[in-house]
Amino acid sequence: MLAEIITIGDEILIGQTVDTNSAWLGHHLNEYGVEVIQITSINDKKENIVAALQAAEKRADVILITGGLGPTKDDITKKVLAEYFNAQLVTDQGALENIKDIFHRRGREVLQVNVDQALVPDNCEVILNTKGTAPGMSFEQNGKLYVSMPGVPYEMKAMMENVVFGKLNARGDNYSIVHHTITVVGVPESHLSEKLTSLEDNLPSHIKLAYLPHLNLVRLRLSAKSTQHTEIELNEQIKDYFNTIKSTIGNVWFEGDKNLPELVGDMLKEHHHTVGTCESCSGGYIAHCITSITGSSVYYKGSLLTYAYETKVAIADISQDVLNEVGAVSEEVCTAMAQNAQTKLEVDYCIATTGIAGPGGGTADKPVGLVYIGLATPEGGVIIKRCEFHGTREQIIHRTTYTALDMLRKELSTPKTATGG
Amino acid sequence: MLAEIITIGDEILIGQTVDTNSAWLGHHLNEYGVEVIQITSINDKKENIVAALQAAEKRADVILITGGLGPTKDDITKKVLAEYFNAQLVTDQGALENIKDIFHRRGREVLQVNVDQALVPDNCEVILNTKGTAPGMSFEQNGKLYVSMPGVPYEMKAMMENVVFGKLNARGDNYSIVHHTITVVGVPESHLSEKLTSLEDNLPSHIKLAYLPHLNLVRLRLSAKSTQHTEIELNEQIKDYFNTIKSTIGNVWFEGDKNLPELVGDMLKEHHHTVGTCESCSGGYIAHCITSITGSSVYYKGSLLTYAYETKVAIADISQDVLNEVGAVSEEVCTAMAQNAQTKLEVDYCIATTGIAGPGGGTADKPVGLVYIGLATPEGGVIIKRCEFHGTREQIIHRTTYTALDMLRKELSTPKTATGG
Numbered sequence: 001m002l003a004e005i006i007t008i009g010d011e012i013l014i015g016q017t018v019d020t021n022s023a024w025l026g027h028h029l030n031e032y033g034v035e036v037i038q039i040t041s042i043n044d045k046k047e048n049i050v051a052a053l054q055a056a057e058k059r060a061d062v063i064l065i066t067g068g069l070g071p072t073k074d075d076i077t078k079k080v081l082a083e084y085f086n087a088q089l090v091t092d093q094g095a096l097e098n099i100k101d102i103f104h105r106r107g108r109e110v111l112q113v114n115v116d117q118a119l120v121p122d123n124c125e126v127i128l129n130t131k132g133t134a135p136g137m138s139f140e141q142n143g144k145l146y147v148s149m150p151g152v153p154y155e156m157k158a159m160m161e162n163v164v165f166g167k168l169n170a171r172g173d174n175y176s177i178v179h180h181t182i183t184v185v186g187v188p189e190s191h192l193s194e195k196l197t198s199l200e201d202n203l204p205s206h207i208k209l210a211y212l213p214h215l216n217l218v219r220l221r222l223s224a225k226s227t228q229h230t231e232i233e234l235n236e237q238i239k240d241y242f243n244t245i246k247s248t249i250g251n252v253w254f255e256g257d258k259n260l261p262e263l264v265g266d267m268l269k270e271h272h273h274t275v276g277t278c279e280s281c282s283g284g285y286i287a288h289c290i291t292s293i294t295g296s297s298v299y300y301k302g303s304l305l306t307y308a309y310e311t312k313v314a315i316a317d318i319s320q321d322v323l324n325e326v327g328a329v330s331e332e333v334c335t336a337m338a339q340n341a342q343t344k345l346e347v348d349y350c351i352a353t354t355g356i357a358g359p360g361g362g363t364a365d366k367p368v369g370l371v372y373i374g375l376a377t378p379e380g381g382v383i384i385k386r387c388e389f390h391g392t393r394e395q396i397i398h399r400t401t402y403t404a405l406d407m408l409r410k411e412l413s414t415p416k417t418a419t420g421g
Numbered sequence: 422m423l424a425e426i427i428t429i430g431d432e433i434l435i436g437q438t439v440d441t442n443s444a445w446l447g448h449h450l451n452e453y454g455v456e457v458i459q460i461t462s463i464n465d466k467k468e469n470i471v472a473a474l475q476a477a478e479k480r481a482d483v484i485l486i487t488g489g490l491g492p493t494k495d496d497i498t499k500k501v502l503a504e505y506f507n508a509q510l511v512t513d514q515g516a517l518e519n520i521k522d523i524f525h526r527r528g529r530e531v532l533q534v535n536v537d538q539a540l541v542p543d544n545c546e547v548i549l550n551t552k553g554t555a556p557g558m559s560f561e562q563n564g565k566l567y568v569s570m571p572g573v574p575y576e577m578k579a580m581m582e583n584v585v586f587g588k589l590n591a592r593g594d595n596y597s598i599v600h601h602t603i604t605v606v607g608v609p610e611s612h613l614s615e616k617l618t619s620l621e622d623n624l625p626s627h628i629k630l631a632y633l634p635h636l637n638l639v640r641l642r643l644s645a646k647s648t649q650h651t652e653i654e655l656n657e658q659i660k661d662y663f664n665t666i667k668s669t670i671g672n673v674w675f676e677g678d679k680n681l682p683e684l685v686g687d688m689l690k691e692h693h694h695t696v697g698t699c700e701s702c703s704g705g706y707i708a709h710c711i712t713s714i715t716g717s718s719v720y721y722k723g724s725l726l727t728y729a730y731e732t733k734v735a736i737a738d739i740s741q742d743v744l745n746e747v748g749a750v751s752e753e754v755c756t757a758m759a760q761n762a763q764t765k766l767e768v769d770y771c772i773a774t775t776g777i778a779g780p781g782g783g784t785a786d787k788p789v790g791l792v793y794i795g796l797a798t799p800e801g802g803v804i805i806k807r808c809e810f811h812g813t814r815e816q817i818i819h820r821t822t823y824t825a826l827d828m829l830r831k832e833l834s835t836p837k838t839a840t841g842g
Contacts (some may be wrong), residue, residue, distance in 0.1 A: 012459040015448025016633060022462070027436025036434040039471070041443070041460035044579055048458070055476065190492040190534050211493055212437050220435075262603035277726075283428050283712025287726050291704025294780060302732035305698070305708050307717075307725035315723065315736070315765055344736055359715060360637055390526055392575070394554075 001034045001172060004060035006052050007041045008077050009151060021066050021153055028160065032168055033177045033225070034062065044068055044151060044301065049080045057144050067151030069134040071113040078119065078137070085139050087121035090165050095126060095135035098253055102133055127163045131155045131272070138167070145171065147392065160303040178234040181221040181257040182242060185406040187211045189232035192220070196246055206238065217402065219257050222247065250409065258403045261289040268299040277303040277407065278316055278341035281329065281355035281371055282400045289401055304341045316340050329354050335382045339373035349411070350376040351404045355387075357396045369396055373404045377411060400421040422455045422592065425481035427473050427499050428462045429489035430572055441575055442487050453589055454646060454750045455483065465489055478565050483589065490555040492534040499540065499558070504571055506560050508542030514555040516547055523554055552576045559588070561605030566592065593746045599655040600666050602633075602642040602678040603663060605670065606827040616669055620662065628658065638823065640678050641666065660810045672831070681826045682710040688833040689720040694769040694799070696829065698724040699737055699762035701749065702776035702792055703821045710822055725762045737761050750775050750785065750787050755783045756803045759795035770832070771797040772825045776808075777818045790817055798832060 005025055011017040014027040019025055022039045029036055037059055049068075056063045060129045082089050096118035103110045116135050120126055127136030127147070132155040147164055149156045184192060189211050193200075200209055206226040212219040222241055224234040230373030246253060254263055268275060277286050287303045290296050304316045309328055312318040317340050326332050334354050342350035355371030362368035369389040376382045385407060388400045426446055441592060443460045448514040450457055458480055463469045470489075477484045477835040489498030503510050517539035524531045541547055548557030548568070553576040568585055570577045610632050615623075621630055628646040633640040643662055645655040667674060675684055689696055698707050708724045709716050725737045730749055733739040738753055738761045747753050755765050755775050763771035776792025783789035790810040797803045805830060810820045 004551065007583060012444070013447050015444040015446065016631075018439060018441050018444040021458075023433070023436040023439040023496060025436065026434050030435045037464065038473075039440075039460075039606075043458065051692045052459075094714075159448060188529070190532060191529070193493045194532050194534060210431060211491075211666075212432055221437075276732075279705075279708075284700075284708025284724060284726070285712075287700075287705025287728075288709045291706075291728060291778075292815065292818070295784075296704075299730060300728055301729040302736065303724065303726035304736065305705070305726055308722040311697075311723035314767065315725065345732060345796065346735065357712075358556075370604035388528070390523070394713065395575075397709075397713070403516075 001062060001168070002037050002060045003029055003034045003062040003064060004037060004056040005039045006049075006056060006063060007039070007151065007286045008044060008049060008065065010043050012041045012067075013043055021042070021151065022159065024153070025160070026068075027065060029168075030179075031177075032165060032408070033172060034168055035177045035227065044076055046076060046080050049077065050084060053084060057142075057146075057229055061144060061171075063144065063146045064164075065146065065148040066156055069148065069150045071117055071119075071133075071412075075332055077148060078121070079346055080123075081137065081146075082121040085121055085123055085141065085146075087123045089119040089120045092120045092126045092135060093118075093119050094128060095120065097267075098128060098135070115207055127159050129155055129159065130162065131158045136163070136166075139154075152371075152411065155279045175227055175233040176234055178224045178231055178238055179221060180235075180238050180242065181219050182246070182253045182255055183257055184218045184220060184253045185260065185409070186403060187218065187249065189218050192218055192249065196245060198249065199244055203241070204237075209241075209242065217260065220253075221257075251413075254409065254413075259289075259293075260402060260409065262293050264405050264409050265290070265293045265296055265299060267409065268349075269295075271412065273350065273412070274299050274301055274346075275349045276301045276341055276345035276347035277305075278337040278350060278352040279303060279305050280307055280312070280337070280353055281356070281357045282353040282397055283307060283403070285397050285401045286351060286353065286404055289405065301345045301347050304337075304344065312337070314346075327366065329356060329370060329372065331372055331384050331386065334372035334374040334384060338376035338382045342376040348378040349408060350374075351408060352376070353400050353404060355389075355396075356402065357393045357400075359386065359393060371400050371403075372394070373407060375404070375407045375411060379416075383407060383411065422457070422589070423458050423481045424450055424455050424482060424483040424485060425458060425477040426460045426570070427470075427477060427486045428460070429465060429470060429486060430496075431464050432572075433462045433488075434464055435803065436466055439762050440743035442572065442577055445574070445578065446485060446487075446581070448588070449718060450589075452598075452600050452644075453586060454596055455589055464656070466495055467501050470498065471505060474505060474567075474785045478567075481566055482592075484565065484567045485585075485662075486567065486569040487577055490538075490582055492538055492554070495653070495745055498569060499542070502545075502558065502560070502567075503542040506544055506562060506567075508544045509646040510540040510648065511543045512536075512539050513547045513556060514539075516541065519549060520554045520555070529829075548580050550576055550580065551583065552579045557584070559585075559725075572712065577695055579836060586791070589781045595718065596646050596648055597650060597652045597722045599645045599652055599659055600642055601656075601659050601663065601827060602640050603667070603674045604678055605639045605641060605674045606681065606683075606830070607824060608670070608673050611641055613641070613670065615665060620665055624662070624842065625658075628662065630662075638681065641674075642678075648720060672834075675830065680710075680714075681823055681830065683714050685826050685830050686711065686714045686717055688830065690716075692833065694833070695720050695722055695767075696770045696772065697722045697762055697766035698726075699771060699773040700724060700760040700776055701733070701758070702778045703825070704728060704819055706774060706818050709823055710826065722768050724764045725758075725765065727758065733758070737765075747789065750777060750791060752793055752805050752807065755793035755795040755805060757802045759797035763797040769799045770829060771795075772829060773797070774821050774825060776817075776821065778814045778821075780814060791823050792824075794821065794828060796828045796832060800837075804828060804832065 123139035337352035352374040358368030545558040727733040758773035773795040779789030
């Protein structure tokens with residue numbers, strides 16, 4: 001089944017709103033086996049709405065329309081739909097009760113513009129808006145389904161979940177669809193693709209491999225869609241291909257499409273380990289990524305953020321002599337930062353970073369992008385990685401952070417020999 | 422001038438990526454007086470790309486295409502464009518040098534797939550990619566301009582800023598266009614709009630006021646577009662309206678649309694002041710925002726990031742008795758955090774945060790969203806603000822950060838009486 005999404009309203013076209021609705025719809029429709037073939041964003045002009053509907057119904061079986069249902073003058077979607085489907089606007093009693101209810105609960109007067117929101121084309125099926133005032137509408141014409149919903153994300157989502165997904169299921173093809181994703185850390189897309197060429201060339205036509213790069217992660221997704229195989233069979237097939245992929249690329253991946261901070265957090269919780277940080281060039285971004293995860297206070301204790309030279313001495317006890325001798329961006333200082341902060345913060349693992357995020361501050365021996373990352377472990381040692389990152393200040397901060405979190409991931413996924421004591 | 426944006430690639434249609442590129446383009450094109458009439462998102466199939474181009478050129482003067490230029494097999498945009506514009510693919514030496522440079526700097530081998538990225542249709546104008554490997558391309562046909570750019574946001578943005586906006590300006594209509602923006606901190610859009618109703622109602626038709634809310638900032642932009650007035654006249658008119666706006670809303674704004682961290686950084690540099698942080702609930706996000714600004718090492722010294730209870734005692738010398746008595750989320754603890762960190766970090770100003778970012782951890786007296794923000798000043802006192810924020814964990818972290826930075830902005834913009842000594 002093919003779907004097209006049409007969003008109506010200026011706010012997306014002038015960049016005032018990012019179109020998160022379509023992303024949500026695309027993601028969920030895909031899971032229901034509905035393929036979105038186009039997303040079309042247009043303004044509130046009648047001729048553009050009509051042209052978009054006419055173009056969409058040539059391509060798609062299902063047309064999902066969001067936006068343009070508000071109470072203000074520029075919201076004309078409902079009138080255009082009534083005309084398009086040769087209908088009269090009539091008051092829907094259920095929608096009117098819903099509107100009155102909402103206004104009474106808020107202690108506000110119901111204005112005429114609000115009452116008018118209960119007007120709907122007389123040949124549509126009304127979809128109750130459980131989260132707001134504007135009713136949704138669905139139409140059937142020439143075997144195609146048209147659904148019009150408000151642009152407010154939680155109102156639209158509630159209508160999809162309560163009503164529309166059920167409608168789509170009832171019309172569904174008999175495909176089995178299976179997706180599975182692994183996430184690869186620190187390998188460029190082109191290198192991955194080079195390694196996986198022969199696997200890709202030999203995939204059967206019902207299985208597709210997608211590369212989804214984001215910062216220094218690449219998500220690899222295998223999707224299988226077939227009327228010939230059961231879901232169990234497709235799962236088995238995908239598992240086999242992933243086993244080949246994993247043995248081809250080595251230990252640079254983790255299962256699923258979690259964020260790296262979330263994955264590392266889960267691993268720390270599982271082993272009842274704690275972590276702290278001693279950041280310099282990453283400037284608090286590692287702490288921010290870790291603490292963005294709900295429940296991170298269980299395993300994250302804090303940071304000595306030693307951005308300035310003198311702060312490294314004052315709060316992380318880095319020796320002034322060592323700083324003078326080898327400089328702040330050095331293996332020695334990184335090692336001491338990781339160890340001293342591990343002790344002061346009383347944590348099992350401690351991540352330290354020191355480097356030159358740029359764009360200024362580089363020299364011939366210590367160019368912009370040179371970063372030392374240290375990981376102090378409960379066994380007492382410090383793992384040090386010397387990196388030369390490229391890119392903007394923002395990219396160097398991101399790459400430092402993701403490389404550091406991946407060092408922790410690798411360390412946590414390495415089986416430890418039990419020690420006595 | 423009318424523009425259409427076409428995004429190519431599965432990732433938007435299946436909801437794996439939110440289309441922030443189009444929002445950025447829509448926003449900036451609008452400022453250049455270019456109206457975006459449609460955004461079309463399609464997959465990588467040749468027939469869909471061709472159909473989208475054919476439909477777009479009927480509606481628009483400028484067609485901006487993003488995505489589909491990666492090195493992998495599913496990226497076919499370049500081949501389709503070559504065919505569409507009756508061209509042969511040839512190697513562009515500039516693009517090839519750029520690719521080799523990037524790979525050499527990263528110390529990685531240049532693979533055939535990378536070399537192939539330098540192939541371009543022989544009748545396009547190549548746009549150098551200053552941030553990545555895939556070159557951009559522009560074509561002229563029947564008076565229409567077509568520009569194809571990578572989907573990676575910072576690569577696309579650099580091409581727009583370095584080359585494409587200039588091209589659009591050169592094709593522009595003979596309008597004078599002037600935009601000016603001020604940024605308002607901490608006032609909801611609806612409250613602002615209420616205060617500015619009568620001003621808005623009396624604006625002449627060639628001047629428009631836009632509200633651009635982002636987190637707890639609202640950018641107010643006045644845009645004047647006219648064939649009847651010079652740019653100098655439009656600037657004068659906008660200045661007058663802004664004077665009225667500023668006197669209506671009070672000291673809650675700053676000039677321009679800088680980021681708050683950038684603005685605060687400029688103020689600190691100007692007065693040769695330093696700042697440090699002692700973050701709990703904001704988890705390093707204040708430090709990250711400050712250190713994202715180039716040159717922040719001049720004024721930012723570091724942080725005691727005391728996320729855990731015991732870390733507040735261990736590294737910020739918060740008294741265990743006070744913690745037991747009034748809890749970590751309290752005015753007393755916030756004050757002590759700001760003062761102790763100010764001393765330890767040897768800074769003029771020190772920001773402290775302690776609160777409940779949620780979604781768990783709230784109680785009846787101390788609900789999720791309760792945050793104390795402290796600002797220790799060089800005069801010796803600590804300014805404390807008690808906030809009750811609403812929203813998700815992410816929103817509470819952001820609001821805490823922006824409120825804290827705005828406290829610092831206000832303090833830095835208050836004239837000080839010179840003291841002796």
